[in-house]
Amino acid sequence: MERKTGNKMVHDHNHDGIDRRGFLECMAWAGTGMLCVMQGGVLKSFSMGRAGELDAKKMAGELSFVQISDSHMGFNKPANPDVSGTLQAAVDKINGLATPPEFLLHTGDISHLSKPEQFDTVDQILKGAKGKEVFYVPGEHDVLNDDGKQYLERYGKNTKGTGWYGFDKKGVHFIGLVNVLNLKAGGLGTLGAEQLKWMEDDVRSLKHSTPIVVFAHIPLWSVYPEWGWGTEDSAQALAYLKKFGSVTVLNGHIHQTMQKVEGNVTFHTAMSTAFPQPAPGSAPSPGPMKVPDERLRKVLGITDVNYVQGQHALAVVDATLE
């Protein structure tokens, strides 16, 4: 299904070969399972159903990974009595992608109650996913009772402080941040001075052309403060990234997809693999939202991300479980 406007580049404000408006339009299609691929600096969109017709190499780009989020292992209320089943369905979805991901990013709320057996079950299920490694950041449900001590024991190798860290893959720099600890009454997510200082140092000597991917549990932009959907000091973190030509921010926590493009920064939140939550302000509270059983797997899903060397923006595509 080619877009009617064709694939001609219309606006190239930054002279970087990126058609911003085209990019935005492509992002708008993302929720329906469209695939946006950079080919020769131009965004092309393809329906996931036609994906098999495409040249796998052209489609693959150079780096491909999948974000999953909010598996809430241990949750068993009416909104989804089988979160293991839906997490397995997410793994099946991942394994069915035309381009297998090189690794997974889990943006937190791995467990529902920070219980060891809940973490164990997620580890077990994710072992079946293509993708050699899983990188994690904690959600608030992963650091209950012990201020994140167990989380660090399990996932904190090579991290600093409460679990933040950076790593590189094929020229893309990844930054995992923790914004679910030391929360203050009446407040939002928080990064804290120590983590911000680390981040400033971490990106200081990177070239401006290095694509950056930041991932954290609570959104790093103000989605809906009334429900705690935001991070108090994220502006400071984003300020350190102003010089970069391509920044992608991947978050979870709100159990629905939401996107925003601001200059060189693309913000994106993922669906949960466990249960959906209501749209901002559309319900009395942001709790688990019950949908008809046959609809559940249409509101849960994964996010596929592709990057082609030399192209700036990463292609971020959401796919539901069914």
Added chain:
Amino acid sequence: MRMRRSVRVSGFRTAAILAVALLMAGSHQVGAKAPQAAPATSAEVKIDNFSFAPATLTVSAGTTVTWTNRDDIPHTVVSTDEPKAFKSKVLDTDEKFTYTFTKAGAYSYFCSVHPKMTGTVVVK
């Protein structure tokens, strides 16, 4: 003359007896009118829909407050004082936390998992 004196004396005694009787009756009346209610020793806060209800609870010193989580998501009850006056472990649906307030004051608290949820217990 003698009779009058005795009348006066007996009159005084009668008045005294009457006065004492009245006083005793009075105190009897006070005791019978309104039995003083004993101060409440327990109170409840319901946690539901990401909120504490009532958000402000007023109790007298010595009261034990019980928080019950009726929400389908876990919550905690954590004092905002430094050092913390109380801190519950995580409460799943139907789990409870109790704390007895012995000293007067205003005790603010919040849910450490969802920090927008706040409440206060005012102890008189």
